[in-house]
Amino acid sequence: MFLGCSFVTLVKGQELNCTVRLNHSQIQGTNTSVFESLETAINEFMNNRSWTDLQFQKAERIDCMMNITVKKYDKSSNMFNCELLYQVTRPVFNSGYSTTVFSMRDTEFTFAYQEQDVLEFNINNMDNNLTALLAYYAYLFIGMDLDTFSPLGGTEVLRMVESIVNNAQAMSNPGWRAFDDTKNRHAIINDYMDSSLEPLRQMQYKYHRQGLDEMAQNADRGRAAITEALEMLKEARTSKPLSQLPQIFTDFKRDEIVNIYSGHGTDKEKQAVYDIVSEINASQNTYWNRIKK
Numbered sequence: 512m513f514l515g516c517s518f519v520t521l522v523k524g525q526e527l528n529c530t531v532r533l534n535h536s537q538i539q540g541t542n543t544s545v546f547e548s549l550e551t552a553i554n555e556f557m558n559n560r561s562w563t564d565l566q567f568q569k570a571e572r573i574d575c576m577m578n579i580t581v582k583k584y585d586k587s588s589n590m591f592n593c594e595l596l597y598q599v600t601r602p603v604f605n606s607g608y609s610t611t612v613f614s615m616r617d618t619e620f621t622f623a624y625q626e627q628d629v630l631e632f633n634i635n636n637m638d639n640n641l642t643a644l645l646a647y648y649a650y651l652f653i654g655m656d657l658d659t660f661s662p663l664g665g666t667e668v669l670r671m672v673e674s675i676v677n678n679a680q681a682m683s684n685p686g687w688r689a690f691d692d693t694k695n696r697h698a699i700i701n702d703y704m705d706s707s708l709e710p711l712r713q714m715q716y717k718y719h720r721q722g723l724d725e726m727a728q729n730a731d732r733g734r735a736a737i738t739e740a741l742e743m744l745k746e747a748r749t750s751k752p753l754s755q756l757p758q759i760f761t762d763f764k765r766d767e768i769v770n771i772y773s774g775h776g777t778d779k780e781k782q783a784v785y786d787i788v789s790e791i792n793a794s795q796n797t798y799w800n801r802i803k804k
Contacts, residue, residue: 605727619686
């Protein structure tokens with residue numbers, strides 16, 4: 512299914528290869544066993560479950576990372592106030608390079624956890640914010656990855672993310688509510704699945720599968736596809752100017768985009784790309800200027 516690779520053994524599920532790191536250095540005077548227990552529980556929850564009915568070979572599992580920094584911990588209530596930095600990556604065909612598919616911070620990663628708690632998830636009966644958070648990201652990682660391998664390929668999985676957000680509206684924990692924040696969990700999936708931002712989702716396939724994956728065989732053809740993909744990103748931004756997703760994309764793709772065009776391509780191509788990314792994300796213009804060199 513992925514990258515045209517062929518392996519003998521097929522396994523069902525266990526789609527994620529998720530690296531989980533929990534940093535509790537800001538919390539003093541607390542037995543570290545609760546943090547160790549939490550890190551292990553999250554790691555097992557993300558990596559040992561079958562999230563979909565898709566079949567993944569072991570080498571095809573989706574590489575992702577969750578770096579969790581504990582800001583506050585209340586032992587009496589078992590409440591954790593954390594910040595999550597997450598990233599999902601995928602390999603580029605015929606290269607040793609991995610590219611970032613999506614990356615962001617969730618500053619409202621708040622939940623209750625007691626040492627040795629068993630993490631269980633039921634989308635129809637969500638009463639645990641930690642498992643709701645983890646399921647949200649598991650499906651988001653899988654859905655976005657699938658979008659890079661076929662046009663709108665992650666739609667069915669991403670519908671699960673929408674369902675989690677809808678069911679979480681009854682929860683009191685932050686980060687789920689509509690209109691509270693333009694970058695919270697609700698805003699990310701709501702924008703990503705908005706029909707007006709379909710060019711952004713189509714761009715994922717054009718940029719990664721027809722662009723990056725092609726560059727090892729034909730760099731000019733791959734770069735031309737990436738230029739077309741960035742035109743689609745511009746179209747998405749025009750369709751929904753208030754969405755943060757086009758800017759977020761250029762934030763985590765900044766160095767990659769610069770490296771693709773700096774010293775490569777025609778002047779016309781470089782100028783077109785520069786115009787697009789500088790309009791979407793002027794805060795990075797110091798870097799975008801390198802495109803034209």
